[in-house]
Amino acid sequence: MREKGTIQKEVYLSGVGIHSGEKVDLILKPSSSGEIIFRRTDLSNLELNLDIKKIESKNSINLVSKGCKIQTLEHLMAVLFMSGINSLIVELNGSEIPAMDGSASPFVREIHRAGIRQLPDRQKSIKILQPFVIQEKEASVSFHPDQAFKITYSIEYDHPFIRRQELGLTVNKENFITEIAPARTFGFLKDVPALRAQGLTLGGSLDNAVVLDEIGVISGPLRFPDEFVRHKILDLIGDLSLLAFPLVGHCKADKAGHRLHLKAVRFLLDNPEYWTFE
Numbered sequence: 515m516r517e518k519g520t521i522q523k524e525v526y527l528s529g530v531g532i533h534s535g536e537k538v539d540l541i542l543k544p545s546s547s548g549e550i551i552f553r554r555t556d557l558s559n560l561e562l563n564l565d566i567k568k569i570e571s572k573n574s575i576n577l578v579s580k581g582c583k584i585q586t587l588e589h590l591m592a593v594l595f596m597s598g599i600n601s602l603i604v605e606l607n608g609s610e611i612p613a614m615d616g617s618a619s620p621f622v623r624e625i626h627r628a629g630i631r632q633l634p635d636r637q638k639s640i641k642i643l644q645p646f647v648i649q650e651k652e653a654s655v656s657f658h659p660d661q662a663f664k665i666t667y668s669i670e671y672d673h674p675f676i677r678r679q680e681l682g683l684t685v686n687k688e689n690f691i692t693e694i695a696p697a698r699t700f701g702f703l704k705d706v707p708a709l710r711a712q713g714l715t716l717g718g719s720l721d722n723a724v725v726l727d728e729i730g731v732i733s734g735p736l737r738f739p740d741e742f743v744r745h746k747i748l749d750l751i752g753d754l755s756l757l758a759f760p761l762v763g764h765c766k767a768d769k770a771g772h773r774l775h776l777k778a779v780r781f782l783l784d785n786p787e788y789w790t791f792e
Contacts, residue, residue: 522629529612535716538608588752595755616698642763655778697744700724
């Protein structure tokens, strides 16, 4: 078990939502409630509890409740999950967490600058007891027993700059900050018209995503040669935060995405014979 935590002082960030295109102000506030609460200041301070039953996936993880939604939770949630922050008020004046530079590093930087305060309560972990796999066609997410929190992710795209990438690591706070959080979201220029027709990527730009044309990257140099698979690990960690407990086990994903991540998390929570608290 580890101690629960919050931040020592308020954190302010501002940016554009990558899907909504809206400018959003975000304030993170210390809390001792023991849960993460989202507050829409543009909707008379309407409060939404983080509840997996209210989560939907559409190119991101979205909290939908009380007639409103908050989009693109995954990068912020990954940082909170890896930092041991599970008591927080998240205030925003729009419908989406700002994309910042497309990575989780701006959230890491400001949260750790504010400082983390431990709370007196202790938090159990979910420990995987037996393996299982959730599969859809060629994509899969599986969980396996292990003594640490491990992730192995494989991706494959028919693009000369990506092809097949795979990365596995034991994830901890330190290597999350240096090896995973800086990896930016990515997308293909050819997909933009169709996505925008669905009301997605309206705020996407060369400043908040790695953008690829038919032959290469047009948004500047990569931060890692395998930045693409590292970002998928970042997304997966954000989605695993919906477990609401640290994970002791090995999660493997192949050609997956938010929808399959979420399906696997829900299966795990609904089938306690595969895990135990420790």
